[in-house]
Amino acid sequence: MVSDQPLRILFATPECAPWVKTGGLADVSAALPAALAGRGLDLRVLLPAYRSVLVAAGVRHEVARIAGSARFPPVTLLEAPLPSGVPAWLVHCPELYDRDGGPYQDPAGEDWTDNALRFGQLARIAAALAGDASPLPWRAQVAHCNDWQTSLAPAYLRFGRRGRTASVVCIHNLAFQGLFAPETVAAMELPASSFAVDGVEFHGRMSFLKAGLVYADAITTVSPTYAQEIQREPLGFGMQGLIAARAGRLHGIRNGIDVGAWNPATDTLIATRYDAARLDAKRDNKRALQARFGLPRAPEIPLFGFVGRLTEQKGADLVEAIALRLAALPAQLALLGSGEHEVEDALRARAREAPHAIAVHIGFDEPLAHLIEAGADAFLMPSRFEPCGLNQMYSQRYGTPPVARATGGLADTIVDCSAATLRAGTASGFLFGAPTAAALFAAIERALTAYRDPPAWRALQRAGMARDFGWGASAERYAALYASLMPQRPA
Numbered sequence: 001m002v003s004d005q006p007l008r009i010l011f012a013t014p015e016c017a018p019w020v021k022t023g024g025l026a027d028v029s030a031a032l033p034a035a036l037a038g039r040g041l042d043l044r045v046l047l048p049a050y051r052s053v054l055v056a057a058g059v060r061h062e063v064a065r066i067a068g069s070a071r072f073p074p075v076t077l078l079e080a081p082l083p084s085g086v087p088a089w090l091v092h093c094p095e096l097y098d099r100d101g102g103p104y105q106d107p108a109g110e111d112w113t114d115n116a117l118r119f120g121q122l123a124r125i126a127a128a129l130a131g132d133a134s135p136l137p138w139r140a141q142v143a144h145c146n147d148w149q150t151s152l153a154p155a156y157l158r159f160g161r162r163g164r165t166a167s168v169v170c171i172h173n174l175a176f177q178g179l180f181a182p183e184t185v186a187a188m189e190l191p192a193s194s195f196a197v198d199g200v201e202f203h204g205r206m207s208f209l210k211a212g213l214v215y216a217d218a219i220t221t222v223s224p225t226y227a228q229e230i231q232r233e234p235l236g237f238g239m240q241g242l243i244a245a246r247a248g249r250l251h252g253i254r255n256g257i258d259v260g261a262w263n264p265a266t267d268t269l270i271a272t273r274y275d276a277a278r279l280d281a282k283r284d285n286k287r288a289l290q291a292r293f294g295l296p297r298a299p300e301i302p303l304f305g306f307v308g309r310l311t312e313q314k315g316a317d318l319v320e321a322i323a324l325r326l327a328a329l330p331a332q333l334a335l336l337g338s339g340e341h342e343v344e345d346a347l348r349a350r351a352r353e354a355p356h357a358i359a360v361h362i363g364f365d366e367p368l369a370h371l372i373e374a375g376a377d378a379f380l381m382p383s384r385f386e387p388c389g390l391n392q393m394y395s396q397r398y399g400t401p402p403v404a405r406a407t408g409g410l411a412d413t414i415v416d417c418s419a420a421t422l423r424a425g426t427a428s429g430f431l432f433g434a435p436t437a438a439a440l441f442a443a444i445e446r447a448l449t450a451y452r453d454p455p456a457w458r459a460l461q462r463a464g465m466a467r468d469f470g471w472g473a474s475a476e477r478y479a480a481l482y483a484s485l486m487p488q489r490p491a
Contacts, residue, residue: 009042010126141482226408289374294355380440
């Protein structure tokens with residue numbers, strides 16, 4: 001018998017914008033549940049009650065208390081609505097979450113020494129709320145778990161009283177695997193038998209992420225190409241065999257973006273709003289960006305933007321390697337981000353060498369990120385790997401063609417500029433293959449050739465702005481996946 005009641009989904013995540021954010025996972029955790037709720041599903045977002053979350057959530061009320069155990073402290077479950085209106089359940093456990101610093105690191109930038117306990121607790125509560133032991137009448141039919149921080153939940157469901165709850169694990173970045181010492185298995189109150197090749201053991205250590213990959217009913221990742229890449233080296237990061245063996249349960253579903261927040265026609269964080277019919281107004285944003293970064297206000301000089309983590313994964317070292325060549329073209333570079341100290345220092349040095357052309361802002365600034373998307377002529381995204389990526393979609397929406405490496409979600413969301421794609425009206429950016437400074441610079445030179453051809457550049461801009469990067473199609477695929485897990489699940 002098919003129920004006419006909406007599917008109940010518990011969406012477990014370690015971060016959710018705007019309350020707590022370190023990367024794209026927070027944006028997904030805000031936008032995807034809202035899109036699913038808009039399609040009639042019954043959602044609850046579960047996340048830790050970090051200090052910043054308690055402040056941002058404002059008014060909240062207690063909905064349940066969950067007892068502790070020999071290893072885990074007790075929890076008070078608080079409810080507050082997210083800005084989208086989707087209910088959020090906050091795991092209030094002050095000794096684990098109410099502290100200075102970020103969700104994963106202390107104020108000095110070091111990983112919290114009790115991260116296994118902190119995120120084991122999050123996964124334990126997710127499983128408790130999804131299984132037969134839930135203290136609430138609302139019972140999840142699917143537990144959707146995100147990244148290693150929640151990936152023990154399918155293991156807890158497997159070894160506990162799961163009822164008819166299905167589990168899905170979404171890989172946002174396979175490089176982060178939640179690795180801990182073997183004795184963590186006992187500390188997490190999992191059976192010793194789970195520490196095995198077909199369980200949570202990974203090269204002599206315990207892996208939270210592997211627990212999810214082994215025990216979940218379905219695995220998703222954030223783009224179709226990345227779903228293929230993680231089944232082989234080098235992007236399988238040692239787990240390619242397991243993922244390939246579970247390929248029948250693996251689904252590559254591209255992330256979307258919040259098209260309301262990222263819309264140049266309505267964006268209040270940029271200097272002048274515009275759309276595809278008013279692209280001349282983009283020049284006002286370029287002037288504002290040059291002024292903000294202290295660059296010469298030269299409208300004729302192409303300006304490249306970069307927003308992201310300053311790490312090798314994001315190819316920030318490749319940007320540093322070509323920065324002075326870029327300045328000599330001439331061109332300008334406006335860069336925003338933070339990350340590895342060596343990369344930060346190298347980029348600062350390039351800016352000191354060419355202050356007329358290179359400007360670097362270390363840190364994160366949401367309004368400045370919007371202004372870079374609107375004010376830059378082109379956007380650099382030379383990632384060595386990129387599970388999905390969001391900035392390349394923001395850039396196309398803002399008429400700022402991306403120059404990106406053909407990997408993961410970048411390959412799935414950018415149509416490389418060629419004579420054929422220009423004729424077809426589909427070209428939206430510039431892709432390159434090898435993860436080298438030379439390949440990046442060659443792609444930049446291709447971009448500049450198009451930039452010097454105003455009709456071709458306008459066609460590129462408008463093609464990108466016309467693309468649909470919203471959550472609609474992806475939310476439909478998730479809803480269909482959840483539904484496919486429902487029939488005749490054994491108790």
